[in-house]
Amino acid sequence: MNIITKLKTISMFVTGFVLPLAVSAQEAKHLELNQAVNIAVKNNNNIQIAELDRKVANANYHQTDAIFLPQVSVGYTALTTNNPLNAFGFLLQQESVAAADFDPSKLNNPGATQNYGASVDVKMPLVNLGLIYARKAAKKQDEVYKYKAAYMKDYISFEVQKAYTQLQFAYQAREILSRTLVDVKQIHQSVENFYNKGLVQKSDVLNAQVQVNTIESALAKAESNIANASDGLNLLMNGGDDSKSQLYITDSLEQKSNLEVSPEFSMNRSDVMAMQSALDASKAMVKSSAMNFLPKINAFGSYQLNDSKIFKFQNDSYLAGINLSWTIFSGNQNRSKVRSAIFQRDKMKREVDDYIDKSKLEVNKTARDIQDLNIEIRKQQSSVEHAYEALRITNNRYKEGLASTTDLLTSQAQLSQQQLGLAQAVMTYNITRYYQELLTTIK
Template identity: 65%
Template structure:
């Protein structure tokens, strides 16, 4: 029987956190505000969004010109190129048509400065690729928003668990006081020769067990605080946190439906749009492209001299009739990716709807558990009061009294556990039904 009491208290105390030295108070809203700014996952999701934005702006080349500037120094004794240099430099004379000079021009130099420009006019495949990049950018923005919402839920969960730890610490402290009083009472009875020494030993075992649990709780508080600090983006080594007292966050009756405007669903919708744009882009690759181009050059026979100028402008129409089946296969791949993304969206909606329905039921179950545990705590408290009175009169054994005290502590811890579970479930329901 004594072993049963010890095991019961050990299970109750496992993983519980108590108040440590030099605590710092923090509210749930403050913790969330800090986490949204400093959490590493939030920062990485913001960076992903910025990468997507940079990728989108790469497609500005669909409309903007490309301009390059170059400087070239050439030397040749090739007759054709040598005469071409003279033409570019506009320095041809009648003597240059001498067959001997034409055949053996000797070394000639040309120093040219060239500015080239290319301007897209009509590239339908790139236009749709740009639309796809825009949809992808928006998808990452929604993902970043959902990451912040998830971190908010995780912080509320961690905060509630820390509240539970302090509540459990308070319960265990009160339990220790009660057991010490029982131990003192039993010791007095033993000194009067009214009970056996085994009763004193049983009471001392209870005291030792609770003191051991409190010692573990003193160490565990650092682990709980470090977990919250990690979510908030702080260093692990720092002051522990204290919280508001644990209390039930009442859920008012209201409809909680899965919204198509939820950020993760919107992100998947944008991803579907992006793959759809890539399908259209691959189809548009079968159409001709129209681009304008131009160049302006300066040529001279001496280095860093800028003599005669010339320009070249034009419009190019190109049409790839057959690309070795590459364009066709690329279109098929884009179509399969689009179908896959659509299936992923449909499956995600179904799973999230099931999760939402389950969480609603869990919240209702948690409320029932709280009501039952409140009644159990009242009954256990009354039972302990009655047995305490009877024990003082010598009508019940010390073991029965210790069991009643352990039962009260257990029911109080179970009530606190039920409240914690309710608050976490409510926070999770808020997360599942959240709409920005």
Template identity: 65%
Template sequence: VNNFYKQGLVQKSDVLNADVQLNTVESALSKATSNIENASEGLNLLAGNPQDKQSLYSTDSLTQEIYGFENAALSETRSDIMAMKTALNASKMMVKSSNMALLPKINAFGSYQFNDSKAFGFNKNSYMAGISLSWNIFSGNQNMSKIKSANYTTDKINKELNQFVDKSRLELNKTLRDLNDLQIEIKKHDTSVAQATEALRILNNRFKEGLVSTTDLLTAQAQLSQQRIALAQAIMSYNITKYYTELLTSNY
């Protein structure tokens, strides 16, 4: 642009617009570099690495990871659901234990003795056997209160389990719809990027011939950058949603 300005082909305003665009790109690049450093330090903290270790995670190419979600279904053997089922079974055992406390307790006992004047004669023997029955009838109200409390806890856990499963199923359905919407959005952004690229190519050729202004060219470049960023954000959102869908349908 400066060369065109020296040749009198563009105006001073075109040079200033080009400088503004350059400063904007440099500022965005600096911010992106800082974000990479912040993310690297956060990952080091999660991994338990020392914070004084200067290690940056390199950025990779952002590609869409296609997920076949046609037959996706909520797995009730997922670890968090199984944990709630285990708690429900334990609560049911507490109810059974409380009910057993109402019944009388029966204990059987027995003994056998060997008696003889001579060692190891075994000619005079005796035995004793019996059964003991115990029943605490004075703690009936206390036991009934325990049974009611255990039943209430069991019902509460059962309702929480059913609600959690229903909520997880709704969340899965929402996530699948989000994946479908993001797939459509990615296709639209792909088309927009292709169109913006072609428009920039045409304007760039016309700019070299002096048929369009620098402002038009910068506008086309900015539009292409915006479409590329929108496409990258859509792909990133798709991949994150895809991983979350795998978590919801996982058996672990």
């Protein structure tokens, strides 16, 4: 790898980790990881949307309370007619029929007759097994959104941990590049002094200047990445006015303590429980559709007040009864609903099984990734030590005239590359550990 390729590699290390956002001048604010997570759990829009979905599902479930509770309605009706049958019926409802009302001429030509009636109607379901199982399905659907809301909190917490770690890396990259820039400028100054004495070629000075320019460019990108990562973290925390960028200062990037975390997959994980509840809901809907073949029994009642004058409430009457209805054939509608519900249940069962299998694979893969990253970090630490020693030896040889300027610049670039590689490995390890916690969290 030549010197130019190494410099390009250094620049690539400090870009591409966060989504670019608009950046403006801002005041830095120190933020701890736990503080960021707590703010996000409280304010994040996705979590609030999940909570609203849960409340909607709960409200939908309580709509099924109508299965056990009566429906009561109150009405007031004003009628007028000259129809002989209806007119005589009004008299009966008003309990005002007299002998003169049976006069054939009056019966046939009653004239305009009014009736003003107030009524209270009650309907009460007694037996409806289809609605009972539909209520059970609604209850399971309520549980689905409860578990989804819980998982959303866990997921947003992970996203905050990930964004915070990326911001830590951005600061670490800036620190490494700042130190590198100081060293490279010293090399450049030394090469210029040697050139003025006629000890080195003009190309050596130009190579040193190229490396200074490259490190300065990478350092500028590192500064932008700090602002970008801060904006991304602020978005997760729903930190306020989007037109104003908030720059956050983090704790230093260090490898997360290697505590034992059980890599075992658990069926009690929130997202898995949501899938299981959705499957239970689909099973209940199958039973609900099947129960529509059975008869339904409902009670009903009505209490009425009728009078020939408006806003008079006399001459009461009531009507009460029980209704049994049984739809023997519905044009294959019920049969098709049962088949559709069965297919939905089978589809959901396969989706749950597939989700569980993929989750188990992800848990196992993450455990192996952590092992690999532990090895990578140890190798990078060793490489940094070797790069330090190589730079020291090359610098001494350069002072004695036994190494070229290109050799010295290459050693310096190699050290920066290994330092950034170590920081990146630590960042990836920490993010992977947070992801493992997400995969193995049981709520």
